[in-house]
Amino acid sequence: MTYIAKPKFHHPGLKKNELGYTHRDYEGKISTLCAGCGHDSITASIIEACYELSIEPHRVAKISGIGCSSKTPDYFLGNSHGFNSVHGRMPSVLTGANLANRDLIYLGVSGDGDSASIGFGQFAHSIRRAVNMTYIVENNGVYGLTKGQFSATADRGSKSKKGVTNTDNAIDLVAIALQLGATFVARSFSGDKTQLVPLIAAAIRHKGASFIDVISPCIAFNNHAGSTKSFDYVREHNDAVNRLDVLVGRDPISVDYAPGTVQVVEQHDGTRLALRKLDADYDPHDRLGAQTFLQKHAAKGQIVTGLLYVDPDAEDLHTHLDTVETPLNTLDEQALCPGSAVLDKINASLR
Amino acid sequence: MSVQSPISSVNDFVVRFANVNGSGSASANELFARSILRHGVPVSPRNIFPSNIQGLPTWYEVRVTEDGHLGARGGVDMMVAMNPQTWDKDVASIEPGGYLFYDSTKPMPTSKFREDITVIGVPLTAITNSTYTDPRQRQLFKNIIYLGALCALLDLDPKLVEQLIGEQYKGKEKLLSSNVHALHLGRDWALQNLKCPIGLRVKKSDKVGDRIFIEGNSAAALGAVYGGATVCAWYPITPSSSVAEAFTSHCKKYRHDPETGKAKYAIVQGEDELASIGIVIGASWNGARAFTATSGPGISLMTEFIGLSYFAEIPAVIMNIQRAGPSTGMPTRTQQCDVIACAYASHGDTKHVLLFPEDPAEAFEFAAAAFDLAERLQTTIFLMLDLDIGMNHRLCRPLKWDDAKQYDRGKVMTAEMLEEGRDFGRYLDVDGDGIPYRTYPGTHPTKGSYFTRGTSRDRYARYSEEGAVYADNMQRLVRKFETAQDMVPRPLQANAAKPTKYGVLYFGSTSPAMDEAIGILEARGHQLDRMRIRAFPFHSSVASFIADHDFVYVVEQNRDAQLRQLIVNENGIDPVRLVPILHYDGTPITARFIANSIGDHQDHLKVTPLRKAVT
Ligand SMILES: Cc1ncc(C[n+]2csc(CCOP(=O)(O)OP(=O)(O)O)c2C)c(N)n1
Ligand code: SF4
Numbered sequence: 001m002t003y004i005a006k007p008k009f010h011h012p013g014l015k016k017n018e019l020g021y022t023h024r025d026y027e028g029k030i031s032t033l034c035a036g037c038g039h040d041s042i043t044a045s046i047i048e049a050c051y052e053l054s055i056e057p058h059r060v061a062k063i064s065g066i067g068c069s070s071k072t073p074d075y076f077l078g079n080s081h082g083f084n085s086v087h088g089r090m091p092s093v094l095t096g097a098n099l100a101n102r103d104l105i106y107l108g109v110s111g112d113g114d115s116a117s118i119g120f121g122q123f124a125h126s127i128r129r130a131v132n133m134t135y136i137v138e139n140n141g142v143y144g145l146t147k148g149q150f151s152a153t154a155d156r157g158s159k160s161k162k163g164v165t166n167t168d169n170a171i172d173l174v175a176i177a178l179q180l181g182a183t184f185v186a187r188s189f190s191g192d193k194t195q196l197v198p199l200i201a202a203a204i205r206h207k208g209a210s211f212i213d214v215i216s217p218c219i220a221f222n223n224h225a226g227s228t229k230s231f232d233y234v235r236e237h238n239d240a241v242n243r244l245d246v247l248v249g250r251d252p253i254s255v256d257y258a259p260g261t262v263q264v265v266e267q268h269d270g271t272r273l274a275l276r277k278l279d280a281d282y283d284p285h286d287r288l289g290a291q292t293f294l295q296k297h298a299a300k301g302q303i304v305t306g307l308l309y310v311d312p313d314a315e316d317l318h319t320h321l322d323t324v325e326t327p328l329n330t331l332d333e334q335a336l337c338p339g340s341a342v343l344d345k346i347n348a349s350l351r
Numbered sequence: 352m353s354v355q356s357p358i359s360s361v362n363d364f365v366v367r368f369a370n371v372n373g374s375g376s377a378s379a380n381e382l383f384a385r386s387i388l389r390h391g392v393p394v395s396p397r398n399i400f401p402s403n404i405q406g407l408p409t410w411y412e413v414r415v416t417e418d419g420h421l422g423a424r425g426g427v428d429m430m431v432a433m434n435p436q437t438w439d440k441d442v443a444s445i446e447p448g449g450y451l452f453y454d455s456t457k458p459m460p461t462s463k464f465r466e467d468i469t470v471i472g473v474p475l476t477a478i479t480n481s482t483y484t485d486p487r488q489r490q491l492f493k494n495i496i497y498l499g500a501l502c503a504l505l506d507l508d509p510k511l512v513e514q515l516i517g518e519q520y521k522g523k524e525k526l527l528s529s530n531v532h533a534l535h536l537g538r539d540w541a542l543q544n545l546k547c548p549i550g551l552r553v554k555k556s557d558k559v560g561d562r563i564f565i566e567g568n569s570a571a572a573l574g575a576v577y578g579g580a581t582v583c584a585w586y587p588i589t590p591s592s593s594v595a596e597a598f599t600s601h602c603k604k605y606r607h608d609p610e611t612g613k614a615k616y617a618i619v620q621g622e623d624e625l626a627s628i629g630i631v632i633g634a635s636w637n638g639a640r641a642f643t644a645t646s647g648p649g650i651s652l653m654t655e656f657i658g659l660s661y662f663a664e665i666p667a668v669i670m671n672i673q674r675a676g677p678s679t680g681m682p683t684r685t686q687q688c689d690v691i692a693c694a695y696a697s698h699g700d701t702k703h704v705l706l707f708p709e710d711p712a713e714a715f716e717f718a719a720a721a722f723d724l725a726e727r728l729q730t731t732i733f734l735m736l737d738l739d740i741g742m743n744h745r746l747c748r749p750l751k752w753d754d755a756k757q758y759d760r761g762k763v764m765t766a767e768m769l770e771e772g773r774d775f776g777r778y779l780d781v782d783g784d785g786i787p788y789r790t791y792p793g794t795h796p797t798k799g800s801y802f803t804r805g806t807s808r809d810r811y812a813r814y815s816e817e818g819a820v821y822a823d824n825m826q827r828l829v830r831k832f833e834t835a836q837d838m839v840p841r842p843l844q845a846n847a848a849k850p851t852k853y854g855v856l857y858f859g860s861t862s863p864a865m866d867e868a869i870g871i872l873e874a875r876g877h878q879l880d881r882m883r884i885r886a887f888p889f890h891s892s893v894a895s896f897i898a899d900h901d902f903v904y905v906v907e908q909n910r911d912a913q914l915r916q917l918i919v920n921e922n923g924i925d926p927v928r929l930v931p932i933l934h935y936d937g938t939p940i941t942a943r944f945i946a947n948s949i950g951d952h953q954d955h956l957k958v959t960p961l962r963k964a965v966t
Contacts, residue, residue: 057796058792058793058795058796058797058800059793061637061792061793063633073802074802078800079796079797079800080792080793080800081790081791081792081793081800081802081803082800082801082802082803082804083633083802083803083804084802084803084804084805084806085629085632085633085659085803085805086629086655086656086659086805089626091629092584092621092625092626092627092628092629092630093629093630093632093633094633095619095626095629095630095633096582096584096630096631096632096634096635096636096637096639096641097633097634097636097637097792098633099581099582099619099630099634099639100581100582100633100634100635100636100637100638100639100641101637101638101639101792101793103793104637104792104793121622121623121625121626122622122625122626124622125621125622125626129619317617318617321614321617321618321619322612322614323613323614323615323616324608324611324613324614324615325611328581328582328615328616328617328634328639329581329637329638329639329791330638331579331581331615332579332758333579333756333757333758335615336576336579336606336615337576337577337579337752337756338576338577338605338606339752339754340751340752340753340754342605343750343751343752344749346573347561347563347749347750350564350565351388351559351561351562351563351564
């Protein structure tokens with residue numbers, strides 16, 4: 001069974017944050033994902049970031065679509081409300097929730113299949129609308145839950161587990177988020193907790209649309225070495241997924257490297273990712289510069305990680321709609337209903 | 352051709368305007384309808400517009416009806432033929448003895464007229480061109496000039512028309528005086544050159560009373576304001592767009608914080624219907640009252656989310672302004688063709704609540720009530736309008752609101768209740784009515800949170816695919832739907848003057864035509880008890896009504912007798928007992944159609960044994 005990596009100091013009664021909460025208060029159910037799945041590492045980073053920010057766990061609304069990645073909100077912040085909506089439609093549900101109550105923190109969790117294919121439109125529109133949220137894509141280049149089909153972020157020329165070559169161009173969600181006007185754009189790697197935790201924390205603090213694309217290796221479908229039959233068998237008997245890791249489990253990949261350097265990461269299947277961490281003197285306030293930087297390194301086969309762009313003065317959808325400060329879901333009939341006297345006037349104007 | 356005497360009728364006739372889309376005629380035509388109302392005479396106008404924007408034909412029909420028959424009548428007594436493109440068809444559609452009004456600037460060959468109608472030519476273009484030089488002015492004022500000529504021909508009081516123009520251009524003196532001038536140009540020309548008035552006349556009366564004149568879509572939008580909707584997400588589609596547009600303008604007027612000027616509402620034009628319903632579901636999940644307005648194609652796209660609303664039990668309000676389908680069908684024509692699609696929308700076993708308002712007044716009431724119902728039942732509520740009510744002005748009783756009314760937010764467990772130690776199971780049926788409690792996100796630091804999902808779960812919202820757990824939940828949803836039966840508007844029954852073995856069921860916009868048809872049928876000697884269905888799930892009285900009659904006609908505006916199917920399916924009724932009366936050419940159903948269809952069937956019964964007639 002996959003357990004969320006728990007930090008050493010995690011003993012009840014030990015370290016507490018400003019609000020007096022321990023790590024446990026930020027945990028959720030036990031993950032049912034494959035052991036070694038990058039998504040579980042992201043879960044751990046979300047827990048860590050929320051702990052460090054001293055967020056009240058129940059003031060977070062965690063919303064997702066459908067996919068292995070979209071299951072993860074069940075595995076963190078057990079005292080907050082989660083919503084596993086429909087495939088690719090997390091952004092609209094989150095937008096609605098945010099309109100109803102601007103006071104909560106909105107965490108949107110999605111997969112590359114969820115966000116770059118069926119939900120590509122919703123991804124784009126929630127960002128261009130500047131919904132105040134932290135939108136995390138757990139990007140493994142494949143459809144995990146439906147067993148290994150290419151997703152739209154898979155590189156052209158890459159091979160699937162079944163040996164099929166991908167002939168379509170890849171969608172770079174970060175490049176698109178930048179183009180659509182996201183006011184916080186980052187890319188990271190699930191195994192780089194040192195980088196990911198502060199990025200998530202900063203994204204949550206950011207008022208506006210924050211987007212983080214997290215490269216997150218899929219052990220099951222980046223793993224070409226045997227066990228396919230057993231894995232498929234277990235996969236088809238969904239309520240037995242917990243046994244998966246016994247069959248295919250691996251340690252999650254983790255990295256730790258210095259800003260400005262390139263780190264080559266070997267995935268479970270032996271493919272290699274060249275991660276380039278942004279320099280300390282990189283200017284993340286230049287949207288155009290960020291786009292160029294991204295493209296330049298992509299051409300070299302490098303995946304740039306770090307905070308690519310941030311607008312510290314960002315506005316959000318509520319600012320654009322000029323809504324009242326009071327959450328709309330708390331307004332009552334007194335505040336909302338114009339009353340019978342007004343209706344009489346309306347009637348009179350219709351004669 | 353036989354010599355036909357011209358139709359002569361006071362306060363009871365149909366005028367149809369044939370125009371070119373984009374010529375600015377709409378406001379002049381509407382002014383005509385409103386002017387007659389100001390004479391105290393009811394009117395029932397209808398837009399007839401094909402799905403195009405500029406340059407193609409469009410019609411506007413005004414039924415003048417002292418008796419207050421608000422359904423479409425059928426037939427045209429006077430055609431105001433302003434569109435050369437549709438001339439032949441327009442001329443052909445005039446009733447024998449009727450009138451043709453046209454622009455006589457250019458001479459027309461006599462072959463273009465009919466001998467059995469009265470032809471009235473007014474050189475509109477010539478008058479306009481000699482008065483105005485600006486091309487746009489020429490186009491717009493030509494419409495007001497023909498309105499002026501009609502005033503003289505139909506004996507309308509020009510003072511009442513002027514008064515209306517005054518209201519329309521309040522504060523815009525220049526526009527006011529130039530419009531009044533154009534009106535008089537037309538009227539004076541007609542008085543000097545034509546025999547005025549003609550056989551069709553308007554005479555002052557007192558039959559309008561305190562009724563108001565409003566479009567169903569606008570009334571439904573106002574219902575959403577009164578019902579406390581704060582979030583609206585929508586995607587443009589005819590004939591529903593004007594709901595969201597009206598909601599926007601009503602909110603701008605009535606929903607701003609007096610101190611800060613900030614909006615107590617959020618309106619988002621979604622990127623599509625998928626997003627619109629997603630936003631509604633997200634907002635409702637988070638405790639706001641939210642709705643979307645759409646039409647058939649939008650419903651098709653929304654169905655996956657509607658299933659989620661049903662199964663995860665999240666409130667949602669969808670206003671479906673029906674148009675003729677399937678697919679793009681006839682986008683600007685009316686039908687009642689989404690009954691089945693909405694009642695069972697989405698995959699798996701689902702059932703949804705439908706409300707069927709008959710007119711704008713009910714559209715207002717039902718729209719407001721839909722939010723109470725959605726929260727009370729935690730499910731999708733469909734407000735089923737159609738183009739005929741939605742996009743046409745209807746005369747209806749004034750809108751009413753009881754200031755003592757409080758919104759029914761349904762079963763919501765608060766932090767205090769959780770603190771008291773109340774057992775919270777998101778899908779626990781504590782009261783036996785199938786309706787569980789919910790909590791809003793952010794309610795309590797340690798209690799009451801749960802995970803919302805479309806996958807199966809137990810009573811405490813824990814994921815489970817165990818068969819018994821799933822079945823338990825599905826059974827409870829059936830119980831909840833049974834509870835809904837007594838919460839939705841009940842059907843209304845009216846009995847014939849004499850006891851009868853026959854009944855008729857109908858719903859929605861068919862109402863005024865049905866009312867009129869009953870009178871016609873009575874005059875033909877046919878007695879019918881009638882019941883107007885106002886909601887699905889059907890109240891038990893629907894089954895009793897059917898049981899009380901030998902057989903019952905079901906009148907609807909679709910090909911496949913969808914309401915009848917639903918009644919048969921849900922109530923286990925023998926289909927033979929329900930005789931379909933179906934109108935589905937995209938035009939609003941008329942009293943003539945209903946009376947003829949039922950009347951012929953009834954006449955047939957008199958000479959045929961019953962069993963043969965109904966099989
Ligand atoms: C409308 C619809 N179509 C297809 C599916 C099947 N489906 C479930 S998850 C998924 C893809 C998940 O991929 P991704 O978002 O990349 O997440 P991962 O599992 O890789 O984390 C698909 C296609 C669905 N649930 N709903
Ligand atoms: S299939 Fe891939 S994405 Fe899904 S849980 Fe397993 S490793 Fe993670």
